Amino acid sequence: MSFLQIVEGPLFYIAAAIFLIGAIWRVIGIIKIGHKRDLAPPKGSGKVGFVAGNLRHFLPRKIFAKRTWVHIIAGYSFHFGLFALLLFAAPHIDFARDRILGFDWPALPRWGFIIAAQFAFAGLIMLWVRRFSDPVMRLISDWDDHIGSWLTFLVMLTGCLALQESHNALKAIHMLFVDVWLIYFPFSRLMHAGTFFLSRGYTGATYGRKGMTL
Numbered sequence: 786m787s788f789l790q791i792v793e794g795p796l797f798y799i800a801a802a803i804f805l806i807g808a809i810w811r812v813i814g815i816i817k818i819g820h821k822r823d824l825a826p827p828k829g830s831g832k833v834g835f836v837a838g839n840l841r842h843f844l845p846r847k848i849f850a851k852r853t854w855v856h857i858i859a860g861y862s863f864h865f866g867l868f869a870l871l872l873f874a875a876p877h878i879d880f881a882r883d884r885i886l887g888f889d890w891p892a893l894p895r896w897g898f899i900i901a902a903q904f905a906f907a908g909l910i911m912l913w914v915r916r917f918s919d920p921v922m923r924l925i926s927d928w929d930d931h932i933g934s935w936l937t938f939l940v941m942l943t944g945c946l947a948l949q950e951s952h953n954a955l956k957a958i959h960m961l962f963v964d965v966w967l968i969y970f971p972f973s974r975l976m977h978a979g980t981f982f983l984s985r986g987y988t989g990a991t992y993g994r995k996g997m998t999l
Contacts, residue, residue: 789953792960793884800964807971808979815983856915863908869893869901870941876948902945909938933975936966 943959
């Protein structure tokens, strides 16, 4: 069995299992923390507030937008670019069809992949630079934040290098970083990708129950 077969086969399935188990464990742990019972009579709907809290935070408030426009632009560029690459890059669709799902869906054209990759790279680099250039971000950032950024960057970079599929070694290196990223993900702050809706929803539900709007 070649190195490529190992990282695409057994190691990938082990990494994916750790990712799923770790992510589920983190989400269940957050939910089980619970909260103190609110004895005040409700003035609104907590469920509606949960949904509204998530929807409302997808758009920045004007009062903060002028001061954090770099963060906003970088964040949207990175997350939307990465989302497009993960779900609509042709190699990813082929991999999901052959090894996981058994079916496929339309892929991005090559020019679309290049544009999405440029947005993702630019956004990630801007976010990382802001971590050590902004005094507040530098104060609240630690090695976990930097490792998560570096790993994500290496996954994206090796993925672009392996796009031509001209050498199995490049594809194997990319898959190795993907496996490491999957294992690291649920135990790091990268997990915010799966828990942000809980924190936003909790705040929204609290305000919604009190009859307040965010």
